Amino acid sequence: MRVFGTSGFRGYVDEKLSPLNVVKLALAFSSFLSGGRIAVGRDARLGNRVIHPAFVSGLLAGGSDVVDFGLTSTPALLHGMKGRSEGAAMITGSHTPPDIHGILLFRRDTAEIFGDEEREIEEIFVRERFQLASLDGLGKLEIGDALPSYREDVRREFPTLRGRIVLDAGHSPAVRDFLYVLDDLEIKVLNGEVRGDFPNRPPEPDQKSLELLGRIVRDESATFGLSLDGDGDRAIFVDEKGEVVPPDRLGILFALEEARSRGIRKVACPVNTTGAVEALREHGIEVIYTKVGPPAMAEAILRKGAGFAFEESGKYIWPENILYGDPVYATAKLLQVLDGRALSESLSWIPRRYTRKGAVPCPDHMKRRLLSEIEALIGSLGVLIRIDGVKVLLDDGSWMLFRPSGTEPVFRYHVDAPTEERALQLERKALSLIRSAGKAAGLENLN
Numbered sequence: 001m002r003v004f005g006t007s008g009f010r011g012y013v014d015e016k017l018s019p020l021n022v023v024k025l026a027l028a029f030s031s032f033l034s035g036g037r038i039a040v041g042r043d044a045r046l047g048n049r050v051i052h053p054a055f056v057s058g059l060l061a062g063g064s065d066v067v068d069f070g071l072t073s074t075p076a077l078l079h080g081m082k083g084r085s086e087g088a089a090m091i092t093g094s095h096t097p098p099d100i101h102g103i104l105l106f107r108r109d110t111a112e113i114f115g116d117e118e119r120e121i122e123e124i125f126v127r128e129r130f131q132l133a134s135l136d137g138l139g140k141l142e143i144g145d146a147l148p149s150y151r152e153d154v155r156r157e158f159p160t161l162r163g164r165i166v167l168d169a170g171h172s173p174a175v176r177d178f179l180y181v182l183d184d185l186e187i188k189v190l191n192g193e194v195r196g197d198f199p200n201r202p203p204e205p206d207q208k209s210l211e212l213l214g215r216i217v218r219d220e221s222a223t224f225g226l227s228l229d230g231d232g233d234r235a236i237f238v239d240e241k242g243e244v245v246p247p248d249r250l251g252i253l254f255a256l257e258e259a260r261s262r263g264i265r266k267v268a269c270p271v272n273t274t275g276a277v278e279a280l281r282e283h284g285i286e287v288i289y290t291k292v293g294p295p296a297m298a299e300a301i302l303r304k305g306a307g308f309a310f311e312e313s314g315k316y317i318w319p320e321n322i323l324y325g326d327p328v329y330a331t332a333k334l335l336q337v338l339d340g341r342a343l344s345e346s347l348s349w350i351p352r353r354y355t356r357k358g359a360v361p362c363p364d365h366m367k368r369r370l371l372s373e374i375e376a377l378i379g380s381l382g383v384l385i386r387i388d389g390v391k392v393l394l395d396d397g398s399w400m401l402f403r404p405s406g407t408e409p410v411f412r413y414h415v416d417a418p419t420e421e422r423a424l425q426l427e428r429k430a431l432s433l434i435r436s437a438g439k440a441a442g443l444e445n446l447n
Contacts, residue, residue: 003025003118003121003122003125003126008094008102008103008104008112008407009025009102009103009104009105010093010096010102010103010407011100011101011102012099012100012101013047013050013051013099013101017047017051017101017102017103019050019054022054022055022058022103023054023057023061024058024125024128024130025058025103025121026054026055026056026057026058026059026061026062026089027058027061027124027130027131027132028121028124028125028130029059029062029087029089029105030059030061030062030064030130030131031062031124031129031130031131032117032120032121032124033064033086033087034131035062035064035065035131035139036064036065036086036087037064037065037066037067037084037085037086038059038064038066038067038086038087038088039066039067039069039077039080039084039085039087039088039089039144040055040056040059040066040067040068040069040077040088040090040091041068041069041070041071041072041074041076041080041088041089041090041091041092042070042071042072042090042091042092043071043072043073043090043092043093043094043172043196043230043231044071044173044195045092045098045101045196045230046098046197047099047101048091048196051091051101051103052091055091055103056068056141059089059139060133060138060139060140060141061132061133061138062130062132062133062139063131063132063133063138063139064139065139065140065141065142066139066140066142067080067081067084067085067142067144068141068142068143068144069145069146070143071173072176073172073174073177073231073232073233074090074092074094074104074231074232074233074324074325075150075174075177075232075233075324075325075326075327075328075329076146076147076150076173076174076176076177076232077090077146078106078110078322078324078326079146079149079153079322080144080145080149080150081106081108081110082110082153082322086108087105087106087108088105088106089103089104089105089106090104090106090231091103092104092230093230093231094203094229094233094234095203095204095229095231095234095313096203096204096408097202097203097408098196098198098203098230100407100408106324109302109323110322110323110324111295111298111299111301111323111324112293112294112295112298112324113295114295114298114299115295115299147177147180147181150177150180150181150328151180151181154181154321154328154332155181157321157332158332158333158335158336160184161182161184161185161332161335161336162184162185162335163186163223163224163335164185164186164188164220164222164223165186165187165188165222165224165225165226165331166187166188166190166213166216166222166224166225166226167187167189167192167225167226167228168190168191168201168205168212168213168225168226168227168228169189169190169191169192169194169232170191170198170201170203170205170227170228170229170230171193171194171196171198171200171201171203171230172194172228172229172230172231172232173194173231173232174228174232174328175189175192175194176194177232177327177328178331181328182331182332185335188216188220188222190212190213190216191209198230203229203230204229204230204234205227205229205236209227210236210238210244213225213227213238213242214238214241214243214244215242217240218240218241218242221240222240223240223335223338223343224237224239224240224245224334224343225237225238225242226238226331228327229314233315233324233325233326233327234314234315234325234327235314235325235330236314237314237334237343239342239343239344240343240344243344245347246274246312246353247310247311247312247313247314247315247316248276248312248353249276249350249352250310250334250347251269251277251310251311251316252276252277252279252280253346253347253350254308254310254316254330254333254334254337255280255285255308255310256280256283256285257333257337258308258318259284259285259307264285264306264307264308265284265285265286266285266286266288266304266305266306266307267280267285267286267287267288267307267309267310268287268288268289268290268296268297268300268304268308268309269288269289269297269309269310269311270291270292270293270296270388271289271291271292271385271387271388271389271391271401272292272311272312272357272388272391272403273289273310273311273312274312274353274355274416275351275353275397275399275416276350276351276352276353279350279351288300288306289385289387290387290388291387292311292403292406293311293406294315294317294323296388297309297310297311297315297317298317298323298324301317301319301323302323312355314327316330316333318333353417353418354417354418354419354420355415355416355423356414356423356424356426356427356430357412357413357414358413358427358431359405359408359410359413360410360411360413360431360434361409361411362404362409362410362411362443363409366441366442366443367404367405368404369441369442370404370411370434370437370438370441370443371389371390371402371403371404371411372441373436373437373438373441374390374402374434374437375390376437377433377436377437378392378400378402378433381394382395382399388403389401389402389403390402390403396417396418396422397417398416398418398422398423398426399415399416400426400429400430400433401413401415401416402433402434413427413430413431413434415427415429415430
């Protein structure tokens with residue numbers, strides 16, 4: 001069994017995330033860290049009533065002391081553990097459908113564990129080379145509250161803030177973060193009831209919910225609005241006109257502010273970032289492309305000197321904060337950058353790109369074969385980049401990216417073009433290529 005995907009250990013409670021596998025992963029993580037203090041948090045998903053106690057028990061059995069932050073967002077957990085723990089684990093399915101659960105593992109510096117660390121933990125897991133504590137060496141359990149540390153960290157940099165925002169919390173525990181940490185803002189909350197069945201909208205913001213958010217932002221004359229995912233580490237913003245802001249465009253705005261205020265010269269972003277990011281080079285900023293996911297972005301910060309990182313899913317990473325997405329910090333930073341100006345105006349100079357993306361069902365064991373067949377089909381279309389999946393650069397500056405999901409049993413495509421018409425054309429082409437490759441790989445009905 002493959003243990004880790006793009007980000008964490010994910011699956012169904014009655015399959016990959018069975019109680020036995022959860023305990024084994026906890027023992028492997030405890031053994032990897034050789035005990036020490038480990039912070040744990042969870043989102044509201046229904047299966048966490050089983051996963052959470054099983055994981056905590058595994059850590060204690062391995063001799064690790066546990067500070068349990070309970071129901072919390074991922075960024076709150078990381079602020080709570082920062083400088084106080086050897087590592088952390090967030091039990092969450094993040095943006096995936098409600099029946100998919102997961103466990104994210106973090107280093108003491110708040111970065112999600114890197115690939116080489118994943119492989120080491122995976123070997124302990126598979127070979128069951130656990131360090132089991134004796135009765136008098138079992139770990140101790142304490143209950144923690146992450147919000148005071150979160151507030152202290154953010155308000156140290158942003159002591160005063162003004163603005164009116166609309167927050168679609170998406171039933172995420174992160175609603176508490178905003179109301180506690182940014183308590184001097186006027187915040188109108190949508191979907192603020194923390195529920196693991198996500199009754200009003202899916203864990204990942206969808207078009208319908210974003211349209212509603214946009215209308216309310218306009219009606220309320222708000223500074224801007226934002227919509228969160230299930231564990232509160234992704235944020236999709238809408239401007240004062242109610243228009244959705246592509247995260248890449250906002251990432252460019254943040255990057256330029258970091259260059260101006262802190263003198264950074266390198267920015268990291270995944271290979272699925274739009275071509276608009278190339279505008280940063282005109283401002284003397286090097287763009288470091290990475291694999292998709294926070295671990296690769298954090299690794300580019302720590303090992304390649306990137307001063308800021310962002311991805312098109314709505315994660316923004318400032319190294320001086322935490323090495324993960326943090327919508328509360330991003331909101332405070334955006335209010336500071338705007339300084340009373342309209343968000344739409346501040347973004348107007350950035351080149352507009354048009355993207356289309358989607359996914360088709362694909363069993364995990366067939367993903368590698370499907371990718372190989374796709375690569376064979378697109379080899380003559382343009383320059384191929386194999387940082388994550390396979391990306392083909394086309395003559396007009398457009399591109400198509402094909403990659404197996406590391407979090408769900410699907411195969412993803414992503415296209416980027418200078419016009420909407422071209423993006424739609426490339427989406428049709430991408431789907432056609434997937435269907436043809438699927439037939440060659442023995443997969444039927446890929447739609």
